[in-house]
Amino acid sequence: MGKVTGFLEYERLEEGYEPVEKRLKTYKEFVIGLKEDEAKIQGARCMDCGTPFCNNGCPVNNIIPDFNDLVYRGDWRNAIEVLHSTNNFPEFTGRICPAPCEAACTLNVNDDPVGIKSIEHAIIDRAWMEGWVLPQPPARKTGKKVAVVGSGPAGLAAAQQLARAGHDVTVFEKNDRIGGLLRYGIPDFKMEKSHIDRRIKQMEAEGVTFRTGVLVGKMPEGSKVTNWAKETVSAEQLRKDFDAVLLAGGAEQSRDLPVPGRELAGVHFAMEFLPQQNKVVAGDKLKDQIRADGKHVIVIGGGDTGSDCVGTSNRHGAKSVTQFELMPMPPEQEDRPLTWPYWPYKLRTSSSHEEGCVREFAIATKEFIGEKGRVTGLKTVRVEWKDGKMVEVPGTEQVMKADLVLLAMGFVSPVGSVIEAFGVDKDNRGNAKASTDLIGGYRTNVDKVFAAGDMRRGQSLVVWAIREGRQAARAVDEFLMGHSDLPR
Template identity: 75%
Template sequence: MGKVTGFLEFQRLQEASEPANARIRHYKEFTLHLSDDQAKVQGARCMDCGIPFCNNGCPVNNIIPDWNDMVYRGTYREALENLHSTNNFPEFTGRICPAPCEAACTLGINSDPVGIKSIEHFIIDKGWENGWVVPQPAETKTGKKVAVVGAGPAGMAAAQQLARVGHDVTVFEKNDRVGGLLRYGIPDFKMEKSHIDRRVEQMKAEGVTFRTGVLVGKDFPAKIMNLAKETISPEQLQKDFDAVIITGGAEQPRDLPVPGRELDGVHYAMEFLPLQNRVNAGDKLKDQIKATGKHVVVIGGGDTGSDCVGTSNRHGAASVVQFELLPQPPETENKPLVWPYWPTKLRTSSSHEEGCDRDWAVATKRLEGKNGKVEKLIAARVEWKDGKMVEVPNSEFELKADLVLLAMGFVSPVQGILDAFGVEKDARGNARAATEGDKAYYTSVDKVFAAGDMRRGQSLVVWAIREGRQCARAVDEYLMGSSVLPR
């Protein structure tokens, strides 16, 4: 596997990136893929460990040791074919996936793990640069029609798989562009939208039809209704198509029920982030939420909060503070205890490096302001005792805040679509559907399947791709009695 002694000889190499003081002046990607020689060396670090835990650490079960070896040997096109056999969109995961595969790497037990994500990034960029990524239309058509509701990574993966085995697939998307949260949630500096656009062109050449600005169902909040140019009823889809897959994202954000929440200047992260993406795409907006010259407080320590930090810095915020309710995690995980599972440890993102004051074990008590506008946030220190959060006595403090961004995760899909279809839901408000057995991904409603965040709740792009692929196989089996699609 690669070079037998490579993991002893070579060190892990991080991908190069533009300096923080330069990259905050633009919204383009700033991370470069490895050179050919660098990629070969990193591939050589794969250690032929016997049981490749990275495969199971990866939700799409990428055949990682094989393409590491192929990169080491310079057979890049073969590596690309191997990568595409399990992952429809490695240019997405190679940029924004947190890489649970690397947490499971055997070399990571006592050393730096193999740079799997950087190698994946290298392979797919090499493929696009050389014109190896081409449409794969079906040789024969089945005559079956499938509707996919939601054009995020789960919907795109399901649509592409089903089109490649000959079904006529139409994807319905409420937004004006394809991509879901990849398009309007992930900032351009983490993933430029041209990567989505060229996949859409590939999928169109494979026979997929995209209908944007179309909302399926009714009785949605006004801000969602305003996105769409037209609406279609679930009954119409069930009549016109042989199967329907609902793959929308978990877009219902967790709220902050404290005094002052109603003040102007307090917004959900997903009211803030999509607007900048639209501006980057050339849209003219009247009322963009801007952090320019403001004291920004981001509540929530996850990836969405980090994206708010990076965007605020690019706007030219006067200051950015991000805090988290939970205690500060350790800088280094206890590997013997947690390997090969995803560890809890301190993670510093590229956005944090660009400028941000971070704090932990902080709870918001109230928001205060004048003339209806937020001016400060009152918080307190908390500690955890017997599994319960307790405020630390006399720990209250205040932060200057002109803009407060709520990035505390998402609780469920927007309920309108599930209610419109009449789909049975689980305790968290997601579509209830199993992932195994004869009725995998099949909901309680005839002909209707669910995958991605719509079924499992807020999760990673790589989980969305996995669910889309597996759901596609389940739909193909439902329509044809059997399937050649991989799970």
């Protein structure tokens, strides 16, 4: 372990932020990572528990006590080797993962947990700076060809693992750039896209081929899903040209709010709003970009996507930003003896909230109100929960001003047309049906076709996508070769 008495001597140290007035002027990342000596102290706080609950709390099962100890001892080179052994892209998770590992930290029973995420962030940034992250091309080629549909974290993780196993991997992405929801769902101020770009270069050097602007199957009519595809390829063609196909697209079908006035101009899905700003940051010129400048913005949905809309609206120069959450306001402090080591239910305040936002809890939207075809306000009502049912509170209806409404209520399923194009069975939530069994896992009902990530499990975290991509890669490798040396 690090230092035997480290958890008694040192306190948790949070990563810093640049001042609000400075960061609102740019779309650059504003988190100030730990310095070398600060990361060492955080590593010293790790107790190397007999049962390291953090490992199980982490979906990719990062070997957390080991890299904490290595950072404490100053062995950064081996720390990145340990980290990369379970996680292909720690620069993604070190920035945007909510860190369930920290909720599971034994110190979190009655103290502040070890800053695991900040240590991971420090390790990978140091590794890139030192030039330790290099291509790992296979020693031999298998002659097998694999198509990966979708270039989000699940698709990228699977593609990298399969290429390193010696297969010829082609990644198909419907949008104009690689990255999936990492590219067009996460604002640049949370994760700059240069992190994706340098991984793409590494993977190309390892033999992965990327094809952008290619839609597999057909997009449903009237779909609001972001799509800049220039060509299409049929499911039949992929099954003919490749020895295996992995479906790894994101859960992009946004949950709608079918109340009166939904058709008014100025009411948009978050995934119409956020990708446009990412394209502008990338240097693209857009006509009729959805902007929040000088507007009263209401974001419906209290999760991470809603928070991203808040941060982007503030950078646009919104006059006011209000975020709605249907559920009651959570407690500021969780009941640790009841919830540990599981993810706790408590109030979470993001950096975007701190930049300026009014948060409304236990509130529902009954109607969008407008003039001349454009939204001008929302008719709302307070709600409460009785006997497991949501009921309106009498006498609480009010009208709130809004010039722009962003729907960020989560995602219901992947784009169904891709699943249907292959004839893959769906589960009762509209996801591709495939189990995670060790033998035959991630296989669908269609021969040679596998599914992983959001495509299989529905909307989830980046770290879960990486896990499923890695496990699916092993399943595909086993299917092609009869055995696999890739990690589970």
